[in-house]
Amino acid sequence: MPPLAVTAGEPAGIGPELLIRLAATPLAANFIALTDRSLLERAAARCNLAVELIDDDGAPVFERRPGQLRVRHIPLAVPEVPGQPDPANARHVLATLAEAADGCQAGRYAAVVTAPLQKSSINEAGIRFSGHTEFFAERAGAEVVMMLASPELRVALATTHLPLSAVPAAITRDGLGRVLRIVHRELQAKFGLADPRIAVLGLNPHAGEGGHLGREEIDTVIPLLDSLRAEGLHLLGPLPADTAFVPNQRERYDAVLAMYHDQALPVLKSEAFDRTVNLTLGLPFIRTSVDHGTALDLAGTGRGDPSSLIAAARMALTLAERRRAAALGAA
Template structure:
């Protein structure tokens, strides 16, 4: 038996649905201790708004476990958050909560990180250059990382993340793809327990380049790399045309799919099971799992936001944290 993981939980944008989803998570018993990093007032007002009990307790208080009670580390907002109205002056608090929680993971105080949705425009309007939490955590940890989204049907990793579409081809390099594939393979083996991962790789161009008639990236970059890695014993399928790679008959043959850019693979994943989809950051020294939805400002404070993705994120992060704890104990 491994010890019970401690998961850092960050609500995200205080004006969005993140705080009330955290309140809903606090009503359940989990196989991990949840420690919330965020603004106390926001959490308590979210609980009042949706009519659920919430008691915030020190992480070191043994009474923190149990429905309606949540271990909490205060990261105070500058201004009181209003449901549905992002306040740029709270941007630094939103970022601080992520950084403090992630640092707790880096220092071994927590075993994994679960994050709620953030509002990128509010953060940038608050004077903080911000492209995404994945990039923020990678910079903080000094690691190269890969974004993977997953549900019960498919896992999709991304060769590039938050780039304008016209910048994607220049970002596709043999060295970058090899680094990404190695991170994905290691995560599938170590975190998901798949001894010999089967990874499908999508082409960048329509029809995977149509033998060079629709682009040469597949011929010049992707195929030579995949052939070299196959010679090392990898199981790689592709490059595949993106429009047929996700057919139900094909998916059982893959453990993960590597898409070349954000909107190539993620629409399929979200259509196939948005409610249970989660966002993983592979390559960090701790597991990080996020919800796969936005702040839903129009729903905030109304008590109707679906907590399924957050619950799935907590469950997934718990499994990954347990696997890492077990590997450390066995080493």
């Protein structure tokens, strides 16, 4: 299997130090870091870790000594200052993402894992940019869905980073149908679920309570779910969000579709913040990420917790191995 790529994210953020801590684990044998080599050297010094950085030459590597990490050097424009993002490095960050996406589509990498980046710094450089997910979707020409997953719970989002006032208008029959079909297909392909059960949350309190607390469920959600059930999708709901996560409900589904960002993610993150992974569903390649931001206040201290990055790396490797096994089985 080809190696997996991992990006360092915002150079002035916590990402480079988390990547160095990933290098100290056995998982690093499967990864190539896409970033500036000197950035990682400085991060290793801040973390007081001895890491041997090996320039990647494209040749297969079957053995790795502890503390080694392969690097595909993509230079910074200016040296980083921890905690102080510099728009001059925006094109470096985008170059790492482009190499990851193009390399996955060309078969050089089996998956990509991303550390957090600073969107504002890229926009301040005069480059239109709304996030990792949108960048990869545009690069691959794909329709995508954001999912966050822990060992206990998977949550997909019908809408992502929208003001709450804009959410109701964004919940359309066509859009919701597209999202649910992607989630259904990816639960089959990536997680090996032959008949995935998806719980769909209502938009309004008590899922609208028969129209007394809003009509979106009656006018949009319920007719769509009925139509998709006729296509063979196993859908529950719309369920009231305030009871959908109690233990006896969780036994009924494999994943949840939330209508907006903060409807379900607080439940997931409060339970498993250090074990939650961000996945982009719908891409022609595997992409996982941490579930947190750049932690500029911790950058440079060497005290960042790598748990989420390690969880993202582990999930990417598991999904890549599952995809490879399925391809070999089909052959």
